[in-house]
Amino acid sequence: MIKELIDARYGLPLSGHIPTQDTTTGSEGHLSQPLADNETLRTILQHASARKFEPEAVPEPLMQQLFATAFSAPSKSDLQQVSVIRMIDPSQRNRIVRDNPKIAWTKHAPQFMIWCADNRRIRQICETKKYPFANDHLDSFMNSAVDTGIAMQTFIIAADSVGLRCCPISEVRNSIEYLSKELDLPPHVFPVAGLCVGWPLEEPSISMRLPLDITVHTNQYNDDSLSSKVKSYDLRRESTDQTPTEKQRQPERFGLAEVYGWSEDHARQYSEPLRADFGRYIRKQGFDLS
Amino acid sequence: MIKELIDARYGLPLSGHIPTQDTTTGSEGHLSQPLADNETLRTILQHASARKFEPEAVPEPLMQQLFATAFSAPSKSDLQQVSVIRMIDPSQRNRIVRDNPKIAWTKHAPQFMIWCADNRRIRQICETKKYPFANDHLDSFMNSAVDTGIAMQTFIIAADSVGLRCCPISEVRNSIEYLSKELDLPPHVFPVAGLCVGWPLEEPSISMRLPLDITVHTNQYNDDSLSSKVKSYDLRRESTDQTPTEKQRQPERFGLAEVYGWSEDHARQYSEPLRADFGRYIRKQGFDLS
Numbered sequence: 001m002i003k004e005l006i007d008a009r010y011g012l013p014l015s016g017h018i019p020t021q022d023t024t025t026g027s028e029g030h031l032s033q034p035l036a037d038n039e040t041l042r043t044i045l046q047h048a049s050a051r052k053f054e055p056e057a058v059p060e061p062l063m064q065q066l067f068a069t070a071f072s073a074p075s076k077s078d079l080q081q082v083s084v085i086r087m088i089d090p091s092q093r094n095r096i097v098r099d100n101p102k103i104a105w106t107k108h109a110p111q112f113m114i115w116c117a118d119n120r121r122i123r124q125i126c127e128t129k130k131y132p133f134a135n136d137h138l139d140s141f142m143n144s145a146v147d148t149g150i151a152m153q154t155f156i157i158a159a160d161s162v163g164l165r166c167c168p169i170s171e172v173r174n175s176i177e178y179l180s181k182e183l184d185l186p187p188h189v190f191p192v193a194g195l196c197v198g199w200p201l202e203e204p205s206i207s208m209r210l211p212l213d214i215t216v217h218t219n220q221y222n223d224d225s226l227s228s229k230v231k232s233y234d235l236r237r238e239s240t241d242q243t244p245t246e247k248q249r250q251p252e253r254f255g256l257a258e259v260y261g262w263s264e265d266h267a268r269q270y271s272e273p274l275r276a277d278f279g280r281y282i283r284k285q286g287f288d289l290s
Numbered sequence: 291m292i293k294e295l296i297d298a299r300y301g302l303p304l305s306g307h308i309p310t311q312d313t314t315t316g317s318e319g320h321l322s323q324p325l326a327d328n329e330t331l332r333t334i335l336q337h338a339s340a341r342k343f344e345p346e347a348v349p350e351p352l353m354q355q356l357f358a359t360a361f362s363a364p365s366k367s368d369l370q371q372v373s374v375i376r377m378i379d380p381s382q383r384n385r386i387v388r389d390n391p392k393i394a395w396t397k398h399a400p401q402f403m404i405w406c407a408d409n410r411r412i413r414q415i416c417e418t419k420k421y422p423f424a425n426d427h428l429d430s431f432m433n434s435a436v437d438t439g440i441a442m443q444t445f446i447i448a449a450d451s452v453g454l455r456c457c458p459i460s461e462v463r464n465s466i467e468y469l470s471k472e473l474d475l476p477p478h479v480f481p482v483a484g485l486c487v488g489w490p491l492e493e494p495s496i497s498m499r500l501p502l503d504i505t506v507h508t509n510q511y512n513d514d515s516l517s518s519k520v521k522s523y524d525l526r527r528e529s530t531d532q533t534p535t536e537k538q539r540q541p542e543r544f545g546l547a548e549v550y551g552w553s554e555d556h557a558r559q560y561s562e563p564l565r566a567d568f569g570r571y572i573r574k575q576g577f578d579l580s
Contacts, residue, residue, distance in 0.1 A: 139463070217374065
């Protein structure tokens with residue numbers, strides 16, 4: 001079963017990722033060995049994001065337990081720079097989607113929350129103790145954001161393990177000033193992602209991943225044959241999950257592609273500026289990014 | 291068993307986190323309900339970082355499988371902006387710890403790798419297709435870093451589930467220029483964290499977490515009684531895991547505290563600048579952070 005899950009995730013067997021000439025990692029001949037198999041590995045390999053949920057509520061004790069589990073995640077220097085704001089008030093959720101219509105669908109998720117990076121807590125602690133806070137720079141900003149992603153992903157895996165499904169939503173940052181005001185975020189706290197949680201209405205589809213010979217490097221970074229590897233990946237993805245013609249981005253600008261795929265889709269997506277105002281907001285929240 | 295794991299992680303029962311006057315989340319009376327229990331939740335709750343490992347190698351097929359599992363993690367806009375560089379060459383590892391002696395202990399870890407944010411891939415794809423890349427700003431930088439944390443944490447949970455232990459190491463960034471050269475990192479790729487992996491020599495101790503009434507907020511951010519909550523947390527932590535006097539930071543500057551704890555430790559730590567040059571490095575790697 002675990003082998004089938006890996007094959008499905010990549011659209012090719014694990015052996016297909018490893019360049020046959022690569023003997024530096026001692027990988028020859030290992031493919032006959034049995035794979036590890038347990039519930040956690042299967043849960044992770046079957047991860048998928050859901051946007052459609054049953055109307056049933058997620059019991060509050062379960063939510064508390066998932067939070068308690070999520071915050072077991074490692075944290076840079078044990079600083080625990082994460083705060084999550086649960087949006088329980090329906091009128092607040094209505095206002096937020098009115099301001100940011102792209103996420104209107106989130107209104108139907110039983111649970112919705114904003115995962116925030118919290119670099120305020122350590123500053124408050126320094127202030128209380130009258131010690132200077134000497135780390136107002138990009139490294140601090142990044143550490144708090146990365147810790148937030150780490151805790152949120154731990155929540156997602158925990159939720160997946162009990163049959164819930166989630167959807168992380170970076171689009172909450174499209175309207176960050178308004179969101180920030182609604183959540184009453186003080187300086188040095190900022191939204192990293194929204195998260196919907198609920199019981200899935202249908203089993204969501206798994207998104208195929210880049211092969212490991214693109215993402216895993218040995219000793220040095222190497223993307224010499226990126227183009228041809230991405231081309232094969234595009235074809236593998238399209239062969240199991242073809243992009244419908246009407247989903248091609250900006251056909252008026254780029255035309256309709258005969259072969260559309262992951263790379264074409266994201267190249268078109270990133271040819272348009274998105275959230276270019278995020279830096280201004282972060283500086284307004286008090287961060288020095290020098 | 292799951293209840294004991296949660297209690298140990300927080301030093302207090304789950305009911306102790308929830309303010310009794312808080313009825314907005316409908317949390318009253320739920321404590322009689324049974325907790326969810328499965329292998330994944332237990333794996334996450336028992337997470338701890340290890341710095342001492344058995345000399346036994348981690349089998350290469352298992353490593354490949356853990357990478358294949360880790361990259362199942364969600365990724366912002368499905369962009370998959372993560373690259374991991376495995377350091378297999380012992381002479382390279384020797385050079386890196388020589389340049390950065392604070393991480394000398396990592397030499398004894400069977401596996402060592404650097405998790406890098408990779409904002410280069412999408413740029414390369416845009417270039418190949420001759421589409422402009424219109425997202426050179428802070429949001430892009432952050433998304434690639436957060437995705438890296440998410441994938442690394444997924445690797446850690448997968449590794450924990452088979453009995454391995456890891457240690458994420460942000461200190462690899464203390465000597466980022468040299469590391470970057472050793473890994474031959476091109477523009478728009480940068481190290482987020484190192485990761486040691488191996489079979490633990492001893493069961494590492496679990497680090498107690500801030501209570502959920504500090505980290506989980508309802509509708510609005512609220513840290514009104516942070517000071518008193520942190521004080522109780524400090525005492526809880528110290529009562530099970532007391533900081534030895536010789537581990538107090540900078541006694542020559544701050545004196546020896548009678549009651550030392552998590553907050554005192556990190557306030558002292560952050561009173562000294564750490565990695566103030568990270569922003570300069572990131573700009574040199576080609577990022578515009580405006």
